[in-house]
Amino acid sequence: MRGVPAKFNMKEALSLLIQECKSMRELKQIHSKIITTSPYMTHKDHHFLLSRLLFFCAFSRSGSLAYAVSLFRSFKDPNLFSYNTMIRSFSSIKERMVTSLSPFRLYKRMLASGIQPDNLTFPFLFKSCTIKHEPNTGKTIHTHVIKLGLDSDVFVCNTMIYMYSMCGLSDIALQVLNGMTQRNIVSWNSILIGYLRCGELDQALSMFCDMKERNTITWNSIITGLVQGGRPMESLKIFHEMQRSKDVEPDKVTIASVVSACSYLGALDQGRWVHGYLERQGLKADMVIQTALIDMYGKCGCLERAVEVFNEMPRKDVLAWTAMISAFADHGLTKNAFGLLGEMERQGTKPNHVTFVALLSACAHAVQVDSGRRCFDLMRRVYGIDPLVHHYACLVDLLGRAGLFEEAEELIKSMPMKPDEFVWGALLGSCRMHGNVELGEKIAGYLISLDPQNHAFYVVLSDIYAKAKQFEGVKRVRKLMCERGIQKTVPGCSLIEVDGQIHEFSVRGSAESVKEEIKWLLNILTIELKFAGYVPDINEEF
DNA sequence: ATAGGGTTAG
Structure with missing residues (x-):
């Protein structure tokens, strides 16, 4: 420190240390250094260092969000940078938080303390609105953007566009887009992704065709959107078009979606080809791709290959385990499925509600009533997962298949939520299976009253009559369908x-x-x- | 600093 003003030296040195910090241990040492040297620094420098420390803590791989929170709480008057750091930290959390750390509360507190938000504050506030699906909060914040004159900032506008379009407000999104002085590919992609997410696939396709500039994200978004929207055949067509186009190369995200398209289609050869393509491109299958591959091989009836991919995985998360469990379930291998549940627990991965849907449906397909009942119980008692409608639907399906109609109805009555059409539909299917005309009539009548234009319930009811050789009933249903102008639009x-x-x-x-x-x-x-x-x-x- | 990927059910 000789020859140089101590004040300057200290700040620069500590700032450098923070940048190169590798562990929380080191970070805590730097933190104490900042505290002990604070008498030799200006308030401003002191605050500067603490806010850099906060930033590192919140975003570095070796940081700790918990420590960041305690740091932030120790600040008497956080500066703009610190507020932005905290808002960003919590912007990707979906749960509505009751603490003072929700992005919106932080924002309010920041305004109340007289700090003006900047162009880095807003993108994360809008991200939070998007995730929490709160377009109205977003609209309020939008007015603040206008007041502050930040409505010319590309980043701010793009996150607004994304928020509006993801919330189904594509009209407003387009208004924002049209008002921008300079747009970029992100602006267009944001609209496109919004259409896809809201199920407006044709709207998305027509926009995609009109787009002059398309990057990998554009292509991937449309491919994924089509798969998730139940149009996997078209997604493969677009994938092939992507391969022919000069300006983009498929990447891992593309591969994951295409593999997923193949599993929906049961397209084993195409799936295998994509698996090989991945390796030819010098790309390595990561956890997401491996999970998609397990699912694809499982759904295409190639259980051995699914197991192979699974065993090669160095790391497995809930989704990977669940994909393997449902592959066993689909093959009627209930024992293997439950064996894997134990194995995943031993390896420290907790099953989630999806895992249990897979397990319960395995029991339903194999009509293993006791396993199913035990599984339902296990889920609640041991894993503390409250059953959702899906789980009830699986169990109702199982009990119905086993012909245990009373127990199934009792279960439906005991449900804490309103049974949906899938729950009743499962029982209706069992009525058809077991020729239970009386109950079938009741359920079908109810379901038809709920959704009179849906052909499916009429068809099942007619099947039930036909099976019981009550041809008058069949005629009645057919007549009703004619009168109401219901046609099976898409043949199975x-x-x-x-x-x-x-x-x-x-x-x-x-x-x-x-x-x-x-x-x-x-x-x-x-x-x-x-x-x-x-x-x-x-x-x-x- | 903003946009894209995998698991269930019917």
């Missing part, structure tokens, strides 16, 4: 992959090229099933 269809080509086939007919091959395949399957001792339930077919 299945997908089959032949030589890497995906074909749709349905009762209404299929492409000639694959028809013969499908017939041939079905014949073989029927013969093999007979050998295995399977007796088809032809009562269902009328």
Whole structure:
């Protein structure tokens, strides 16, 4: 410290130390140094160092948010930088917080103490609005942006656009977009993603076609959006178009979505191809891709490959475990599924509500009533997971399949929430299975009154009558459907992959090229099933 | 500083 003003030296040195800090231990040492040297510093410098320390604590990999919070709480008058740090820290948390640390409370406190927010404050406030789905809070903050003249900032505007479009307010999003003096690709992508998230897929597609500039995120967003929106076939088409386009290269995100598209389609060859493509591109499968691969191989009936990918994983989170569990469940391997539940617990991963949906549906498909009841209990008592409607639907499905109608109805009555159409639908399906006309009529009547335009419930009711040979009933349902103008708009269809080509086939007919091959395949399957001792339930077919 | 990925059910 010789020859240089101590004040200057101290601040610079400590600031450098913070930047290079590698652990919390080091950080605490620096913290105490800042405190002990504070008499030799100006207040401003002291505050500067503490706020840098806070920033490091909040965002560095070796930092600690808990320590950041305690640091922040020790500040008497946090500066703008510290407020921004805290708002950013909590902007990605979905739960509505009761503490003073919610971004909105921090923002209010900041305004109350006379500090003016800046262009770095707003993006994170809008992010918080997006995550919590609070467009009205967002609108209020939007007015502050205008008052402060920050409505020309690209970052601020883009996060506003994203918020509005994700909340389904694409009109306002477009207004913001049109008012911008300079837009960039993020502005357009934000609108596009909003459309996709709100299920306006055609709107998104038409915008995608009109876009002059498209980056990887644009392509990935549309591919993912189509898969999640239940149009995986189109997403594969866009993926192939992406490969042909010169200006972008598929990345890990693309691969994850495409693998996911393949599992929806049962497109094993395409899925395998993407798996190979990933390696050819020199990309390594990360946890997300591996999980998608497990799901894909599982859904395509290739359990061995699913297990292989699973065993190769160095790290597994709940989603990975759950994907493997449901692959076992889909293959009727209830024991393996439950075995994995124990294994995941031993390895320190807690199952979540999705894991239990997978387990319960495994029990339902295998009609293992005792396992199902025990599983439901286990979930509540041991894992402290409150059952959601989905879980009740699985259990109702199981009890119904087992013909335990009274218990199923009792369970529905005991539900803490309103049973939805899936819960009743599960029981209705069981009525069809067991020929329970009386209960079936009651449930179908109720479901039809809820959603008179949905053809599905009429069809099941008609099946129930047909199975009981009550053809008057069948006629009544058909007449009702005619009167109400209800048609089965989209015929049920299945997908089959032949030589890497995906074909749709349905009762209404299929492409000639694959028809013969499908017939041939079905014949073989029927013969093999007979050998295995399977007796088809032809009562269902009328 | 802002935008994109994986698990369940029907």
